[in-house]
Amino acid sequence: MKKSRALVPLLSVLxxxxxxxxxxxxxxxxxxxxxLTGSDxxxxxxxxxxxxxxxxxxxxxxxxxxxxxxxxxxxLTRNPLAEPGLLGVSSGASLGAVIAIYSGFGxxxxxxxxxxxxxxxxxxxxxxLTLAAGGGVLSLLLAGAAVSGLxxxxxxxxxxxxxxxxxxxxxxxxxxxxxxxxxxxxLALAAPFVLLGIVILMATGRSLxxxxxGEQQAASLGVxxxxxxRQVLFGTALAVGAATAVxxxxxxxxxxxxxxxxxxVGHEPRRVLVPAALMxxxxxxxxDIVARLLPLAQELKLGVLTGLTGSPFFLWLxxxxxxxxx
Amino acid sequence: MTRxxxxxxxxxxxxxxxxxxxxxxxxxxEFIAVVGPNGAGKSTxxxxxxxLLQPDAGAVLLDDAPLAALxxxxxxxxxxxxxxxxxxxxxxxxxxxxxxxxxxxxxxFGDVSVEDQARLDAVLADCDLAAQRDQIVTTLSGGELxxxxxxxxxxxxxxxxxxxxxxxxxxxxHAWDAARRLRALATEQGRLVIASIxxxxxxxxxxxxxxxxxxxRLLADGxxxxxxxxxxxxxxxxxxxxxxxxAGGGYVDFAC
Amino acid sequence: xxxxxVASLLLLCALNATAAQPHRIVSLNFxxxxxxxxxxxxxxxxxxxxxxxxxxxxEQRALAQRVPSNRGSAEEVLASRPDLVLAGRYTTMTTxxxxxxxxxxxLEVDAVQDWDGIRRTTREVAAAVGEVARGxxxxxxxxxxxxxxxxxxxxxxxxxxxxxxxxxxxxxxDTVFNxxxxxxxxxxxxxxxxxxxxxxxxxxxRARPRVLLRGIAYNEDRSLRSGVADHPVxxxxxxxxxxxxxxxxxxCGVPAAAGYALQLARTLRALPAxxxx
Numbered sequence: 001m002k003k004s005r006a007l008v009p010l011l012s013v014l015x016x017x018x019x020x021x022x023x024x025x026x027x028x029x030x031x032x033x034x035x036l037t038g039s040d041x042x043x044x045x046x047x048x049x050x051x052x053x054x055x056x057x058x059x060x061x062x063x064x065x066x067x068x069x070x071x072x073x074x075x076l077t078r079n080p081l082a083e084p085g086l087l088g089v090s091s092g093a094s095l096g097a098v099i100a101i102y103s104g105f106g107x108x109x110x111x112x113x114x115x116x117x118x119x120x121x122x123x124x125x126x127x128x129l130t131l132a133a134g135g136g137v138l139s140l141l142l143a144g145a146a147v148s149g150l151x152x153x154x155x156x157x158x159x160x161x162x163x164x165x166x167x168x169x170x171x172x173x174x175x176x177x178x179x180x181x182x183x184x185x186x187l188a189l190a191a192p193f194v195l196l197g198i199v200i201l202m203a204t205g206r207s208l209x210x211x212x213x214g215e216q217q218a219a220s221l222g223v224x225x226x227x228x229x230r231q232v233l234f235g236t237a238l239a240v241g242a243a244t245a246v247x248x249x250x251x252x253x254x255x256x257x258x259x260x261x262x263x264x265v266g267h268e269p270r271r272v273l274v275p276a277a278l279m280x281x282x283x284x285x286x287x288d289i290v291a292r293l294l295p296l297a298q299e300l301k302l303g304v305l306t307g308l309t310g311s312p313f314f315l316w317l318x319x320x321x322x323x324x325x326x
Numbered sequence: 327m328t329r330x331x332x333x334x335x336x337x338x339x340x341x342x343x344x345x346x347x348x349x350x351x352x353x354x355x356e357f358i359a360v361v362g363p364n365g366a367g368k369s370t371x372x373x374x375x376x377x378l379l380q381p382d383a384g385a386v387l388l389d390d391a392p393l394a395a396l397x398x399x400x401x402x403x404x405x406x407x408x409x410x411x412x413x414x415x416x417x418x419x420x421x422x423x424x425x426x427x428x429x430x431x432x433x434x435f436g437d438v439s440v441e442d443q444a445r446l447d448a449v450l451a452d453c454d455l456a457a458q459r460d461q462i463v464t465t466l467s468g469g470e471l472x473x474x475x476x477x478x479x480x481x482x483x484x485x486x487x488x489x490x491x492x493x494x495x496x497x498x499x500h501a502w503d504a505a506r507r508l509r510a511l512a513t514e515q516g517r518l519v520i521a522s523i524x525x526x527x528x529x530x531x532x533x534x535x536x537x538x539x540x541x542x543r544l545l546a547d548g549x550x551x552x553x554x555x556x557x558x559x560x561x562x563x564x565x566x567x568x569x570x571x572x573a574g575g576g577y578v579d580f581a582c
Numbered sequence: 583x584x585x586x587x588v589a590s591l592l593l594l595c596a597l598n599a600t601a602a603q604p605h606r607i608v609s610l611n612f613x614x615x616x617x618x619x620x621x622x623x624x625x626x627x628x629x630x631x632x633x634x635x636x637x638x639x640x641e642q643r644a645l646a647q648r649v650p651s652n653r654g655s656a657e658e659v660l661a662s663r664p665d666l667v668l669a670g671r672y673t674t675m676t677t678x679x680x681x682x683x684x685x686x687x688x689l690e691v692d693a694v695q696d697w698d699g700i701r702r703t704t705r706e707v708a709a710a711v712g713e714v715a716r717g718x719x720x721x722x723x724x725x726x727x728x729x730x731x732x733x734x735x736x737x738x739x740x741x742x743x744x745x746x747x748x749x750x751x752x753x754x755x756d757t758v759f760n761x762x763x764x765x766x767x768x769x770x771x772x773x774x775x776x777x778x779x780x781x782x783x784x785x786x787x788r789a790r791p792r793v794l795l796r797g798i799a800y801n802e803d804r805s806l807r808s809g810v811a812d813h814p815v816x817x818x819x820x821x822x823x824x825x826x827x828x829x830x831x832x833x834c835g836v837p838a839a840a841g842y843a844l845q846l847a848r849t850l851r852a853l854p855a856x857x858x859x
Binding site for chain 1: 635636637670675747748749750780781782783784785787788790799800801802803804805807808809810814815818819833
């Protein structure tokens, strides 16, 4: 009990500390305020204000969105393996964003990118949840894999038809996800959608709690299941769709974050939400700092980093579930 | 006093009639056992009485108000419902799982109120779960889980309790104990309890009333002693059986 | 492919490939496209790559529109019955192997990054297409432009970088871009050995460039990086000159690169004196 009360303040403090520290390192080296003078200080101010702060805020926003979406999807499906990246949400968002960019909508109307990202994510989530309706853990993952495959093929088709000869090359980088060189403009573009999505998702807690008892008992407790599904669908699509449109696909945060906090809050779906959002923000922020600090010729893409650390964990979860349900 | 009325209830699934023209009236203090063979429509009837299934014809009235007209939360506050083999999908502590039953009483983002916490403590004690309150619900034995689910259903203090197969999977001692609790809820606390029950002896000895269902039709409705006789058992289950002893102490002797 | 088919194709090609001046030239590489367009009239070109229509300087794009295009597949190349195929050394490998097997006359042209290399490959291609005099004229013009650029160069090279919105696209040392930059009187901040490129915006700022060359590709507005390329921080940086350049055209080691170098030298000379920073 005491552990669970301390979790949110603990994560918040940790987040604050890591967020502050994240302003210091970068590809251009460490910016230590006490060692900057004259024009160096002016340049440092520009770098921090125009590059590192938008990047930090984007990491917090996107990480929280992914962690929360993962927690809500896991609560809805009562499946600890549910994750936006595995359920076709991210690939749908990619498809939408790619259409917006290479059709030229994005250039004419900047909001088209997050809007189509949202629409694509909505399509992906809807397809997966419809295909997997009434099925178990396995059918959800299979449906997610099938839908992701379809949407990725759609993305490839758009790239084939794209009037820009370098589209495929660009997208192969973008698909790996990154927070590098983002600006206040891009943050402002995505933030309203992501925040609205977060608010909608946060409101599902009570219904997700009741859903622990199964759909029938939840319905008998007054939960409107159709409305809950709509909430999850729209909330996830808004939050993850707009986030993906700006950062590219970043996997496994939605899987890891809820798992790391769930036992601490006694597995109650509603109590998982806030810590999962905080944990998601923390994980993405730490991943971004590591990506910046690794002494490689090119910055390691964020999605590569989360994928490299996340997929072994996913495999371990699958292994554990296999043991439990022979 | 709670009054539940079913009027001309009919329900079809595809071309199949699941319930046909079912009508009865019940009130608080009754413990009604719904009996009948597999596929008779018992679960469907209970779900319709709980307002979870919309009948194709007829209506269910709770204190003269059609269930369909009640708000889901309002209905959830007044009636509790437990499905067959109810289970919890996350490893919650027993106390937190039981507290889920308070959902229709909770407001906004608030947590369990002081008053509700007192109810929670009382219902855990009533269902003999005080020792298990911090145990993880997925580690409970079958009998303990059944009591925990009953506590979950009772914690919001419903006037109407509808339970599908509460005795399924319980050994005789736990089954008789569960039936005793259900009867006490009706006769001592004045609730209306409706449960589908396969064990004819338990229905005969514990229920205050029996509804016998076959092929979606109500074959008999009355006190166990008057309704449960050799003729009805033959009609219901196609078995030769004899009812021996007297009401309260009677038992069914299956010849096959 | 079956033997009889290969044999008949061989025969077909043998009939075609005898003329001293090839009249059905196919180019399989964007940079050889540029050379072919500079050396021979369009009616002697059987096809150029599809990229020639969508990238490079406007004049060359317009010219490429008037000849057929190919996507580098062996089938379409054979179908156009070429008497000379020009290809790069790295791309369209399976096509090159197949064309080699059926005996099509083919010239594999090195990708070159410096002026000497450009002289060499230009002469090589000019000889192959039977336009030696035209090739020498191109080189003479190139040398004149280089000489003029040399007179315009500032004594202290300007610090410059090519950044187009993606860290992985910053041109480094061993590039035509670098050669153009140095000739025009600038040093490339990103001129590090191959394999260690990758400049994010922070590194660009910390390197304190005087000039940022922003590559513009065909349909640039329909790309991911364009959104990043005009990052507000670049406008906020005092004393930074941003110059757009045609990215595709600057990627090829061809005589036209000298023209770009001269043009850049003039632009750099016209920049206001560097403010004290």
